[in-house]
Amino acid sequence: MKLVKINEDNCVYCHLCEVACKTEHSVSKDIIKAVKKENVLSRCTVEFNYPYSASIMCRHCDDAPCIFACQNGSMHRDERGYVVVNTQTCVGCWMCIMVCPYGVIKQGKNDDWGLSIKCDLCPDRSIPACVEACPNEALTFEEL
Amino acid sequence: MKWMKDVKTYTPPDFHVIRDPDRCIKCKACVEQCSFDATFYDEEEDKIWNWDAKCVGCNRCAAFCPTEAITIENRENPYRINESWGKWNVVGVKKRAAFGGAPVVSMGSDKPYIVYWDHMLINASQVTNPSIDPLREPMELKTFLGKKVDYLEIEDGKLKTVLYPQLELEIPIMFAAMSYGALNYNVIEAIGRAAVELGTYFNSGEGGLHKDHYKFEGNIIVQVASGRFGVYKEYLDVASAIEIKIGQGAKPGIGGHLPGEKVTASIAQTRMIPKGTDALSPAPHHDIYSIEDLRQLIYALKEATEYKKPIFVKIACVHNIAAIASGVAQAGADVIVLDGFKGGTGASPQVIRDNVGLPIELALASVDDRLRQEGLRGKISLVASGGIRNSMDVIKAIALGADAVYIGTATLIAIGCTMCQQCHTGKCAWGIATQDPFLSKRQNPNIATQRLVNLVNVWALEIKETLGAMGINSIESLKGNRLALRGFDLSEKEMEILGILHAGE
Amino acid sequence: MKYVIIGNSVAGINAATAIRQNDTQGEILIISDEQTRPYSRPLLPNWVIGEVSFSEERMFYRRNDFFDKNNIQTLLGQTVEKVDTKQKTVILSNKENINYDKLIIASGANAIMPKNITGIDLDGVYTLTNIKGAKKLKEDLVKINSIVIVGAGLIGTKMAYDLSKIGKKVVLVELAKRVLFPALDDYAAVLIQEQLKLSGVDIILNDSVVELDGDKTVSQVTLSSGKKILCDACLLSVGVAPNVAFVDQNIKLDRGIVVDDYLKACDDCYAAGDVASIYDIVVNVRRPIPILPLAAREGYIAGLNASGHEVKFGGGFAMNSIEIGKVGFISMGLIESDTDEVLEYKKDDKYRKFIIRDNKLIGVILVNNVEKAGMFNWMIEKKFDVSWIKDTFLNNDFGWKYFDKAFRVLRLDRKLQR
Structure with missing residues (x-):
């Protein structure tokens, strides 16, 4: 990859x-x-x-902990195999931040919801x- | 604003940094790139400031600004115009008076002396002799440096004469002596790689050779200078040729001084001196006070390397250059390197750089003449350096009598140098003349190598084109062919020394 | 091969995903007593106050085509009455028997209903761990003006803040001396309490509810201190207990389902998620740790192991991330210790705390500067030797820049496994 x-x-x-x-x-x-x-x-x-x-x-881990930690599947692997956030569904609970071993997820905003900001390549x-x-x-x- | 000007030492800033606030996005690229503290960010005000007095005009910030918000302008002389003094003399007096020290500068002289290259025009073929298309026909730039024999003896169809050792150059352009210490590891790495790729040579300079760079064996010329830094058996062994440095065009008669703070662990090891100590190159070699003494050193080095390597002697162009070069030739040098007045330096007293020496064009012509008169020119090779700025300078130098040229300043400009003349500060914002590990990262050897290869290849192409236009298919045929040049705007005496006719003649 | 998964939430879904990655042919059946598509449980408080609805995709745990795409059968609205691990059968409450080759129990946990509170059967007493309880509260919300929330855990605290935000009068009662007792220490809890108070929540600490009074519906709450609070409703959020009523004697129970390092409960039967009693690597005991990231990973590993792999589950530890008003925090592992090395940085609403034992990080609290939290999480998980880097932990700009170069390059080049 x-x-x-x-x-x-x-x-x-x-x-x-x-x-x-x-x-x-x-x-x-x-x-x-x-x-x-x-x-x-x-x-x-x-x-x-x-x-x-x-x-x-983001290093796009093979077993990305952020994907496991996401409470509603917003953090997912796209068709290219990269770990990306679905900006439409992310609620900003920061559980991905809590588990990201590289500390590369940022806290953003999307309307009323928080939005995890990370590299989508x-x-x-x-x-x-x-x-x-x-x-x-x-x-x-x-x-x- | 967090600065306070020192009025006691004030002289008008040379540059004005103009920042367009509409374009500036405060990305701080300029702040981090400026190594002279001329740009800084005030977090409280959320504002980026410029301190003109500290700006050296290196343009690193302007180059990195993604929105082109920064313009660097040369400031006009704010004093009452005085043509006989000029700003520089006024500022020169003020600086000496304020600081009590002789200003040290770097790079070649920037004073408006005549550049003879720009007063010579090159010939081309029309009707009476055909020009050559270098894209269709072979064009030979190969050059050999070293002592030549007077004649060849052939026995039974085989060469009987034993030839002197030669350097084989694919292109008559070599990378000039710039030491590890003046330049950092990454830059030397790039120059070495480029030399290998181009089939030419680079000169280690007087600071020894880092062990990592021994891998360039076959493309290295090592220098033995008055400080004898890093000279030992392996250093001489990896070299293809050894250069004795007597003088440097930018500071004839002056030694070198690498301040202790630049002598890092790695440099100390390479130079074989204690870490953090000043690396002093004495003005003279303390064992050379005559041509005879020079001969001893030349033969000592030949002896040490079993006569397998040509010995270069590099001399700065000074008034009696022709006689000196003749003496050097007779002392046994295989190659004489002439370093012109406009050659660069990492640090030199300003007055020396700007006032002492000779332009390479005149020195080259007169040395070539003298060696011809004495029947020595055919035996030894001549290398011109100090102020070679483009491919046509190379052609003109060869027509005036050089076998090859060294390029130093052009090498650095190719990898980013903007000739801001701050080499001696060790704060080079382009990561070239600095040992600061953070600034050194700015030179990526991969990129720098490619740029050097590009530059020399393009020059080679231009030289071939020009040779073709002249109807010459080998650089050898141009050597010393001063009929290929015509001068203009020159006095008769100048043309006499250059050995060329006036345009139209 | 037939896989049966009990539970249609985080652990169950991840188990099914893992199985499908390994076994494209096997039959996968998910049984759940809930009728809905798997949804995001942490969003229930937001749903109750109307910030999000089930018409929005963000409410769900997986996209709509998940089951079809992965060819997973579902049996929704059915309660499991008994699991017979000898016969490898699951018996539903409608007496239907379902055979399995591999079983994964991911039945989760339900709200604890404290038996010592009298009047707990009254109307107006709510819980909020699943859609059923949440729905009841949401429907009644218009009638409720004042509510007593029992237990200031993650759900209780978040709900208190959210309800107060929409204008309800909220009293938060907590047995411990501070809110979010197991997740935060005193200093951090005070920051949260300030935010709660700012939004109008009354906080009563060191007290518990003994009695609920009312005529059919709760109208008064009596605390053990004797204090009485008038209210329209009472939300119980004193913790969760694993759903283990249906297991047979082959499955050992110790608070949750006892599993080995491979999450196996007994032959051909695995347990994952809130129901499983897993190894807590920080406090060195086996216990259920009912948090979502662990449930997902356990489910996934259980799925892998059920479908032929042998992947070890290294254990987990408690971690929480929550935002109350302007204060966001992340805490992991141990949060208080008198016997270990403690590093603290306190400045206004910025707080960093690290607990280190034998040069290993075992606990972290970060308040309002949480973006690098995961790096500490990883250090706890990997029992990383922090002796050479711990001095930089308190820097607000902590990051890769403080690591040893060789190590950093290996990690960032993904040459070292996480």
């Missing part, structure tokens, strides 16, 4: 993966609107602890937005 490989030795801590992620997951697909108006949450998070930095996102793209945006190949899309 192809996944985003995190090459921490190449990460320059530029946050461009986050910007690309926000844009890709916005309604407008416009970088400035996505950040300034839509307040989209990034699915990846860049961490820094000198000299380490890396962008961390950009279903509308052949290469995830973060990988494409990374200027230094710190994120690459390959078999893991």
Whole structure:
């Protein structure tokens, strides 16, 4: 299964993966609107602890604990084999957050309900937005 | 605003960082990329500030800004215009007065001296001799560096003469001496890989060679400089050639100084000095005070490597360069490297960089002349370096008499350098001239290698095109062929030294 | 091969999924006394106050085509009266016998009805662990103006907050000295209590209900302290007890159904979910841990083992995630200890607490900064040696950046199994 490989030795801590992620997951697909108006949450998070930095996102576990913990089947495996959230049904109980061994699920909002925000590996793209945006190949899309 | 300007040392900022608030999305890419603290984020105000006085104009922030919200502008001289002083002399005086120290700078001189390359035009074939299409016909760029024999003896159809060791270059372009210490591991790794892929050589510089880079054996030229850092048996063994560094174009007559904070554990091991100590290269080699002394070192190195490797001698271009080069040739050097005035450096006193030396074009022409006159040019090879900016500079250098060129600054520009001249600070925002492990990550050897290979391959293509236009199918035929060049806007004396005719002649 | 699964909720559904992944041909039958499609039990409080309805897909545990897609038979609205593990038969209350090759008991747990409370049979006494109880409360909700909730566990607390939000007068009675007693310590509980009070809930701690009075319907609650509270209704949420009435003597009982490491209760019979008494790796005892994530995993593993695999279930531990007003918390494992190493960070409504025994993490409470909670969960589960990293636990930016590089790279490259 192809996944985003995190090459921490190449990460320059530029946050461009986050910007690309926000844009890709916005309604407008416009970088400035996505950040300034839509307040989209990034699915990846860049961490820094000198000299380490890396962008961390869902690793799409084979036996994903988040899927087991989900109270109404919102967290599921899609036809590509990736772990994704059904945004229409998620109620934001944060049980997936409670069990995610990588700590990569964020707390978002969807109307009145909470919404678990996590990497969906950009279903509308052949290469995830973060990988494409990374200027230094710190994120690459390959078999893991 | 969290800064407070030091009025006592104030000089007007060189740059103005303009941030378009409509475009800025506060992603902080610029903040994290700026290694000079010229950009910072105020969490309380949720605002990104710029501190112009700290900006070095490296454009790292502008390059990374995803919304192109940042523009870096050169600030005009705010003082009353004084043509005879200029801003630099005024600021120069102020800085020396304020800090009490001689300013150290890096890269090649940026002062507006004449660039002779730009005053030479290249010939092409029309009617009387056919031009060649390099896409259809073979075009030879292969170059051999090393001592040549006067004649060949053949016995029973076999070569009887024993040839001197040679370096075989697929392209007459090599990567100039830039040491591990000036550059970081990742950059050397990329340069080494590119040299291997291109079939050319890279020079280790005077800082020794990291054990990991021994894998580039077959494409390495190692340097023996006045500090003798990292020189030992294996270092000489992995090399294809050994270069004795007498001087550097950017700082003729001046030694080197790698400050202790840059001497990391790995560099210390490579240079064979204690960690954290200053790495000082003396101005002269303390065992070389004459041509005869140089000869001793050349033969000591030849002896140590069983006469299997050509010995290069690198000299900075200075006033009596022709006579010096002749002496070096007679001392037994196989290859003479001329380093021009515009060559780069990781750190040099400003006054030296900007005022001492000779332009490579004049030095090359005069050395080539002198060696020809003395019958030595056919025996030894000449390498030009210091200010080779494009493929046409390469062609012109070869026409003026060089066998090959070294490129240093162009190498760095290819992998990101913007010539902001901050190498000596060790804070290179492009991750090149820095040992900071966080900044060094900015050079990904995979990407950098590809860029270097691209650059040299494109230059090679351009050289082939130009050779074809001239009706030449081998770079060998261009060597020292000054009829291929015409000068313009030059004085008669300049043309006399360059050995070229004026355009139209 | 015929698989029979008792229970149509989390454990049962996951068991069926696992079986179907392994055995595409076998017959799978799910028996349940509930008529509905499997639904999300934690959403019942939201459903009662009308935040969500059964016309919305988010109310259900699986999508509508789940049973067809996986070729699973269902027998709904039927109560199991007896399981005969010798004859491998399930006897329904309508006396119908169903044979099985493999049986998975995932019958869950029901609300405890404390016997020591008099008047518990009155109208107006509700429970809220399944749709039946919830429906009763929802139907009567218009008539109810004031309600006493007995037991400030997860259901009681959430319901108290939700009912108060829609304007009901709520009194929350808890026997312990704080709300959410087994899930939170004093400091965190106070944060929750503040939120409850802000929304208008009266909280009575250290007290219990002894008597319900009323003429047909509850109208007054008497506490052991003698205090009397007038009300229209009473919600009992003092915990759940496993549904084990139907098992035969081959199946050992100890609070729940005793199972081995492979979730086997006896030959060809497995138990999973709230009904099973599993190994608690934090307190080292076997007990039912009635939480959804464990039920799902147990169900899945029981399904795998029933269909020919041998997968060990490593045990579990209690964990909870809940949001009351502005305070969201996640707690896992042990929450209080006088004898172990305790790390705490307290600042206003931010709270982090870690309990470490023999360099292993055994308990965590996170309040209002929970996004990295799962990393601690994993450390508890894997009995990870935290001696070299525990100093960073209290940092609000805890994350992969504090790990050793070699380990981090292996984990993020998925070279190390979770």
